[in-house]
Amino acid sequence: MIKTYLSYLSFVVLMPLIITSCSDSDSLESEKNNEEDVVSIKLLKSVVDNREWTDIDDSIGITYTNNLMQTFDDIGEKQFIEYNSDNKVSNSTNQFDEIKEFFYEKGRLKMISDGDKNDEFTYDQNGNVTSVIETVEGEYNQSTFTTYNYKGDVVTYRIGPENTEHTSVYTFEFDDKINPFYSLWSEFGFFVDLEVYPYDIIPLNFKHNPTKIYEDNELEFEISYTYDNEGYPMSCSYTKYSSTGESNGTVLFTYL
Numbered sequence: 001m002i003k004t005y006l007s008y009l010s011f012v013v014l015m016p017l018i019i020t021s022c023s024d025s026d027s028l029e030s031e032k033n034n035e036e037d038v039v040s041i042k043l044l045k046s047v048v049d050n051r052e053w054t055d056i057d058d059s060i061g062i063t064y065t066n067n068l069m070q071t072f073d074d075i076g077e078k079q080f081i082e083y084n085s086d087n088k089v090s091n092s093t094n095q096f097d098e099i100k101e102f103f104y105e106k107g108r109l110k111m112i113s114d115g116d117k118n119d120e121f122t123y124d125q126n127g128n129v130t131s132v133i134e135t136v137e138g139e140y141n142q143s144t145f146t147t148y149n150y151k152g153d154v155v156t157y158r159i160g161p162e163n164t165e166h167t168s169v170y171t172f173e174f175d176d177k178i179n180p181f182y183s184l185w186s187e188f189g190f191f192v193d194l195e196v197y198p199y200d201i202i203p204l205n206f207k208h209n210p211t212k213i214y215e216d217n218e219l220e221f222e223i224s225y226t227y228d229n230e231g232y233p234m235s236c237s238y239t240k241y242s243s244t245g246e247s248n249g250t251v252l253f254t255y256l
Contacts, residue, residue, distance in 0.1 A: 045061075084104075173210065
């Protein structure tokens with residue numbers, strides 16, 4: 001009886017130590033997993049697209065104050081950015097006093113409007129943008145539709161008016177590195193059409209960089225990148241294919 005009681009007493013004394021040990025171990029493992037999931041955010045500062053077939057290059061310049069984007073200058077159209085209380089873009093005004101307003105619903109960008117044109121965003125249950133419907137004075141215009149696989153990777157990206165056959169369907173091969181424009185979307189809710197190749201096809205909300213882009217199953221772009229240690233591109237070289245031949249260019253990226 002005494003032996004049984006001592007065994008029970010030992011179990012009671014040791015049990016908290018076992019639980020604490022397991023809890024600490026689980027906590028450390030959780031912290032380790034969280035550390036592995038953390039991706040450092042780098043803010044894009046400038047982009048230069050050197051196109052070998054023309055003397056006209058595309059360039060983007062971005063300025064910040066306290067890590068908040070203040071201006072976005074794309075080929076001479078300079079947008080001045082204002083924010084809401086959540087530090088998401090509330091409006092942008094260019095040098096011609098043209099204003100775009102950004103509207104949110106449950107923390108997600110819902111619509112961008114300049115008074116004449118509206119871009120309305122829809123999402124899937126995982127928060128991926130599935131469509132951007134553009135309407136001009138109530139009429140459907142150019143829109144985009146995106147599908148994803150179970151991992152959240154883009155499968156197809158369709159550009160064209162809604163409910164018509166006059167669309168282009170893009171498919172991709174991606175690497176697993178970071179789209180340099182993605183932080184403008186994820187951090188600030190900023191969204192804009194780009195002119196820089198190959199990101200004239202890849203919107204800001206795509207997480208990764210394409211190595212091949214196909215339009216209607218025909219290869220249109222082939223791209224290679226050089227990356228820094230954090231997985232952000234420092235430069236890329238691309239070949240653009242068309243019915244008239246091949247065109248080449250390089251893009252340089254800098255960050256804060």
